Amino acid sequence: MAQPTFSTHLGMVDILPGEVEQWHTLERIIHEEAKKFNFEEIRTPILEQTELIARGVGQLTDIVSKEMFAFERGEDQYVLRPECTAPVARAYVEHHLDQRGGTQNLYYIGPMFRAEKPQKGRQRQFHQFGAEIIGAQDPAADVDIIALMMSIYDRIGIRNTTLKINSVGDPESRKIYTKALKDYLRPHLAELSEISQKRFENNPLRILDSKEQEDQPIVDNAPVITDFLTDETADHYKRVKALLRELNISFVEDPHLVRGLDYYTRTAFELISPDLGAQDALGGGGRYDLLIEEIGGQPTPAVGFAAGIERLLIACEELDIKLAEEDMLDVYIVTLGEKARSWAIKHLPRLREAGLSASMDYIGRSIKAQMKDADRENARHVIIVGENELSEGKFVLRDMKASEEVALPFDDILEELSA
Numbered sequence: 001m002a003q004p005t006f007s008t009h010l011g012m013v014d015i016l017p018g019e020v021e022q023w024h025t026l027e028r029i030i031h032e033e034a035k036k037f038n039f040e041e042i043r044t045p046i047l048e049q050t051e052l053i054a055r056g057v058g059q060l061t062d063i064v065s066k067e068m069f070a071f072e073r074g075e076d077q078y079v080l081r082p083e084c085t086a087p088v089a090r091a092y093v094e095h096h097l098d099q100r101g102g103t104q105n106l107y108y109i110g111p112m113f114r115a116e117k118p119q120k121g122r123q124r125q126f127h128q129f130g131a132e133i134i135g136a137q138d139p140a141a142d143v144d145i146i147a148l149m150m151s152i153y154d155r156i157g158i159r160n161t162t163l164k165i166n167s168v169g170d171p172e173s174r175k176i177y178t179k180a181l182k183d184y185l186r187p188h189l190a191e192l193s194e195i196s197q198k199r200f201e202n203n204p205l206r207i208l209d210s211k212e213q214e215d216q217p218i219v220d221n222a223p224v225i226t227d228f229l230t231d232e233t234a235d236h237y238k239r240v241k242a243l244l245r246e247l248n249i250s251f252v253e254d255p256h257l258v259r260g261l262d263y264y265t266r267t268a269f270e271l272i273s274p275d276l277g278a279q280d281a282l283g284g285g286g287r288y289d290l291l292i293e294e295i296g297g298q299p300t301p302a303v304g305f306a307a308g309i310e311r312l313l314i315a316c317e318e319l320d321i322k323l324a325e326e327d328m329l330d331v332y333i334v335t336l337g338e339k340a341r342s343w344a345i346k347h348l349p350r351l352r353e354a355g356l357s358a359s360m361d362y363i364g365r366s367i368k369a370q371m372k373d374a375d376r377e378n379a380r381h382v383i384i385v386g387e388n389e390l391s392e393g394k395f396v397l398r399d400m401k402a403s404e405e406v407a408l409p410f411d412d413i414l415e416e417l418s419a
């Protein structure tokens with residue numbers, strides 16, 4: 001086949017017919033589960049102010065320092081959103097959503113953009129669903145967020161997962177811990193990988209989730225943040241764990257879990273799947289009590305998760321989970337001749353009004369080619385219309401699966417098919 005003139009950009013993927021049906025099912029499940037948990041959907045623009053993401057996600061993160069699709073237009077700095085927590089927090093502040101009273105339980109589904117090196121499970125345009133509870137400090141909110149995330153995977157049948165949790169502390173405990181960590185790492189600095197050496201000064205916590213082989217023995221023996229938590233934060237973490245146990249949500253504690261986004265405080269979690277390969281995180285999240293103040297709102301505690309749709313679909317494929325049945329067409333009208341075609345055009349609306357999906361040939365193919373087309377479209381029934389049928393007022397209705405035919409007036413066909 002000839003090389004096409006245009007193709008998608010690197011790491012950007014078309015979702016084609018045949019695939020998109022799975023997305024519909026998944027989106028329906030997300031909407032249904034979110035409703036059960038009393039979350040409301042929010043849709044924010046794809047483009048945000050670059051400064052919001054820089055401040056919200058954190059200057060030193062990979063996302064902001066290396067992976068933003070950002071551009072200028074006139075006076076304004078635009079970025080294609082790399083995640084949706086900062087945009088949701090912006091919308092919360094901008095529209096004074098706190099004045100609606102209570103906590104704001106919000107969820108979203110949509111595309112995100114990060115200029116990462118594409119590989120399996122890692123794209124430059126990918127999709128996330130996620131949820132946020134804004135305005136609650138209580139561990140019950142952390143646990144309800146995790147429960148919502150887990151219930152979506154459970155509904156789909158992805159159950160062979162590991163939920164990792166940690167507490168990344170509050171600013172006070174993080175300050176003391178960062179010092180202890182740096183004191184520990186300093187004598188090993190030369191043995192660390194290049195990337196970890198770079199992170200030592202400005203972002204030493206990220207060294208903990210290094211994937212580099214040479215860092216592992218050093219990281220394994222590093223002090224852990226949970227030994228440095230303030231009493232209040234330690235108590236919060238204890239209560240989160242107790243509630244998870246009460247809900248029978250199993251988890252493992254991972255003191256090296258820090259996650260790539262700066263805004264997390266206290267609870268951090270990640271859901272891992274052995275069915276994903278190297279990019280094994282289905283989703284993750286945590287508490288971000290400082291974000292809303294950071295972007296100009298009143299101090300407001302919040303907790304949320306974000307999960308990747310493409311990775312979820314990879315897991316489904318590995319586990320042989322079918323999210324969507326093959327699409328079927330209820331009726332295909334096969335026509336012979338011009339008169340039959342105009343009859344078909346006029347009768348398609350009646351089939352569709354009766355709630356049936358219906359189509360016909362538009363390009364004057366032979367009967368044989370039309371039957372083949374009906375097969376390709378997975379038609380349940382075919383109505384065959386030619387000169388004779390038109391003059392007799394009876395049409396052949398063929399049940400494609402049973403290979404049976406009857407000749408009936410159109411009204412009777414309609415009745416039979418809508419029964």
Ligand code: AMP
Pocket residue numbers: 083114116121122123124125126127128260281282283284285306307308309310311
């Ligand atoms: P994060 O916003 O980095 O916490 O990511 C949350 C989830 O989004 C991850 O666990 C992945 O499932 C998914 N994700 C993040 N980045 C990508 C990417 N570049 N391509 C595909 N999925 C991604």
